[in-house]
Amino acid sequence: xxxxxxxxxxxxxxxxxxxxxxxxxxxxxxxxxxxxxxxxxxxxxxxxxxxxxxxxxxxxxxxxxxxxxxxxxxxxxxxxxxxxxxxxxxxxxxxxxxxxxxxxxxxxxxxxxxxxxxxxxxxxxxxxxxxxxxxxxxxxxxxxxxxxxxxxxxxxxxxxxxxxxxxxxxxxxxxxxxxxxxxxxxxxxxxxxxxxxxxxxxxxxxxxxxxxxxxxxxxxxxxxxxxxxxxxxxxxxxxxxxxxxxxxxxxxxxxxxxxxxxxxxxxxxxxxxxxxxxxxxxxxxxxxxxxxxxxxxxxxxxxxxxxxxxxxxxxxxxxxxx
Amino acid sequence: xxxxxxxxxxxxxxxxxxxxxxxxxxxxxxxxxxxxxxxxxxxxxxxxxxxxxxxxxxxxxxxxxxxxxxxxxxxxxxxxxxxxxxxxxxxxxxxxxxxxxxxxxxxxxxxxxxxxxxxxxxxxxxxxxxxxxxxxxxxxxxxxxxxxxxxxxxxxxxxxxxxxxxxxxxxxxxxxxxxxxxxxxxxxxxxxxxxxxxxxxxxxxxxxxxxxxxxxxxxxxxxxxxxxxxxxxxxxxxxxxxxxxxxxxxxxxxxxxxxxxxxxxxxxxxxxxxxxxxxxxxxxxxxxxxxxxxxxxxxxxxxxxxxxxxxxxxxxxxxxxxxxxxxxxxxxxxxxxxxxxxxxxxxxxxxxxxxxxxxxxxxxxxxxxxxxxxxxxxxxxxxxxxxxxxxx
Ligand SMILES: Cc1ncc(C[n+]2csc(CCOP(=O)(O)OP(=O)(O)O)c2C)c(N)n1
Numbered sequence: 001x002x003x004x005x006x007x008x009x010x011x012x013x014x015x016x017x018x019x020x021x022x023x024x025x026x027x028x029x030x031x032x033x034x035x036x037x038x039x040x041x042x043x044x045x046x047x048x049x050x051x052x053x054x055x056x057x058x059x060x061x062x063x064x065x066x067x068x069x070x071x072x073x074x075x076x077x078x079x080x081x082x083x084x085x086x087x088x089x090x091x092x093x094x095x096x097x098x099x100x101x102x103x104x105x106x107x108x109x110x111x112x113x114x115x116x117x118x119x120x121x122x123x124x125x126x127x128x129x130x131x132x133x134x135x136x137x138x139x140x141x142x143x144x145x146x147x148x149x150x151x152x153x154x155x156x157x158x159x160x161x162x163x164x165x166x167x168x169x170x171x172x173x174x175x176x177x178x179x180x181x182x183x184x185x186x187x188x189x190x191x192x193x194x195x196x197x198x199x200x201x202x203x204x205x206x207x208x209x210x211x212x213x214x215x216x217x218x219x220x221x222x223x224x225x226x227x228x229x230x231x232x233x234x235x236x237x238x239x240x241x242x243x244x245x246x247x248x249x250x251x252x253x254x255x256x257x258x259x260x261x262x263x264x265x266x267x268x269x270x271x272x273x274x275x276x277x278x279x280x281x282x283x284x285x286x287x288x289x290x291x292x293x294x295x296x297x298x299x300x301x302x303x304x305x306x307x308x309x310x311x312x313x314x315x316x317x318x319x320x321x322x
Numbered sequence: 323x324x325x326x327x328x329x330x331x332x333x334x335x336x337x338x339x340x341x342x343x344x345x346x347x348x349x350x351x352x353x354x355x356x357x358x359x360x361x362x363x364x365x366x367x368x369x370x371x372x373x374x375x376x377x378x379x380x381x382x383x384x385x386x387x388x389x390x391x392x393x394x395x396x397x398x399x400x401x402x403x404x405x406x407x408x409x410x411x412x413x414x415x416x417x418x419x420x421x422x423x424x425x426x427x428x429x430x431x432x433x434x435x436x437x438x439x440x441x442x443x444x445x446x447x448x449x450x451x452x453x454x455x456x457x458x459x460x461x462x463x464x465x466x467x468x469x470x471x472x473x474x475x476x477x478x479x480x481x482x483x484x485x486x487x488x489x490x491x492x493x494x495x496x497x498x499x500x501x502x503x504x505x506x507x508x509x510x511x512x513x514x515x516x517x518x519x520x521x522x523x524x525x526x527x528x529x530x531x532x533x534x535x536x537x538x539x540x541x542x543x544x545x546x547x548x549x550x551x552x553x554x555x556x557x558x559x560x561x562x563x564x565x566x567x568x569x570x571x572x573x574x575x576x577x578x579x580x581x582x583x584x585x586x587x588x589x590x591x592x593x594x595x596x597x598x599x600x601x602x603x604x605x606x607x608x609x610x611x612x613x614x615x616x617x618x619x620x621x622x623x624x625x626x627x628x629x630x631x632x633x634x635x636x637x638x639x640x641x642x643x644x645x646x647x648x649x650x651x652x653x654x655x656x657x658x659x660x661x662x663x664x665x666x667x668x669x670x671x672x673x674x675x676x677x678x679x680x681x682x683x684x685x686x687x688x689x690x691x692x693x694x695x696x697x698x699x700x701x702x703x704x705x706x707x708x709x710x711x712x713x714x
Binding site: 046047048050057058061062063064066068069070071072073074075076078079082083084085086087088089090091092093094096097099100102103104106123124126127128130131 | 348349351375376377379380381382383385386389390391392393394395396397398399401415416419521524525526527528531532533534535536537538539541542
């Protein structure tokens, strides 16, 4: 099924992720579960969700309220994957023993922020994927620990303002490039891995469908801007998430059992500087005496990565690793 | 009616695995650590041989073991794990979450000294670090008790008024690797005894969605903690009922505490775990010499059986408390709690604290006798921590 908003609307009966949560106006994060629940509904699946500690979790489950009109478990910060692996295993065990008789097929989804995924939850995620559980892990990547007030994560890009890698007189903020979580996850081989952006939601929905239908673990990294700490206007979330794709900052692609496929190939790219300039979090970087060199380095990096992706797409065509 | 039972020569670890096989849990997630490893190995073999239809999750850490078991239990599965020392410490964060989520998980814990320095042998520092986590904690004296207590634990955990996780402690190596005769009930009897779990608030019940683990701030958290207090009280109340039911089929009696030669005893030792066996031996010897000594073995440590302790210790001349762990800068845990219980009794005994056996240091009958003799001489000092078997 090729998804668009119309097909979703046609199938939609009941909100599974409901409004009233306390995420910031303009936040990119809620779109990530919202679209996942809509796609699952259209595909006639029931969902069971686990969620790592972070903005999404704290803002959607303030007791006695919940935005989750589907079964939901928050366990801790670093174990959303291990937790869902337990629920998924329980499902298989209880089905096998004939103790449950669900009407619809149940799909298991874990949501985590970049802190809960790139950093503290990486071991739990890697273990669950290596074991081959049938689940979809969806990362909403806002490039920092936003729930706790904008601390650096392994996903924070160089030069972005954070409170734990601040721009000082001596050190110009975070120095390291973003960890490449997509390649780490793809290296588990028997897995469907994709990037997505809340600004490109049709692409995201199609990847959700693939992930749900994939036999085994799937991982989708969704770039989801944070209005508060990216320092962007509330109305600009989707544009900036799109700009990330248009500047090669966040290329859209997927890796299915080692086979690379780029899902968006803009005819013309914009310079990465435009992505940086659109956000207040890079203000200090842009004012730094070495700004042009640092930006050039970043441009060279995204260019090289794009070339490499094209080469990987060519090299892995029809050559699944498993 | 007491059922005919087979006698097996097995270790404590094997007894735990055997009990788990008879329970046939839906999900087991575990990670190996000495001296718990033989439980996981044995159970994995049962799975491989098709003797259980459990789904096993070979997790990459104990943190994930407890996390996966929480996910599985929240999904309505009977879920178990087992661990020791550093593994339990690594689970610590989720141990609390399991209890507050009111998930009836049963976990054999093979007690081992916590690092550092690293050591693989027995003491109780691992389980003591979890004593305020909201888990029920039971202590076995030997492999037979390991076997029996696991079923009692499951029944207690799953009771609707309790819904709390339970740890069944056994001393590392001393019990876990020592072969003893264990009487085992037939599989069908256990199946009947443990029954089917009443599934409550399952994540798989998609028609009645529940949210586990919400953000619970100052407006509700306190009340939820109060409910955990209540659940613990219910565990305390129900324990005798369940042990009686178990006694009816097994012929083996369990209580919060086990009094040994206490009727006319003037001097009483109090301890947890396998050391109770050695103490019984010393009590027998000293009784032959006409000394009025006895033992109060603690089987249930959480909830703490204060009333029974008061009942058995009120009016004695001396009480010697043995601890296999420390609380740096304060009194050893069991001692502090026994002493505090005695604040309320009519006739307070002399009381003394003896720490022993850390990191697997051997405890000999002579050492136990020495502590009794201190009591007999009236030489117990409430405000002094003494050590058995320590070079100073
Ligand atoms: C073990 C542990 N360490 C630290 C924290 C504190 N903490 C809670 S959420 C969070 C950051 C979450 O960041 P991320 O995963 O990127 O999600 P976001 O809040 O940005 O959505 C931190 C550090 C915690 N809850 N648990």
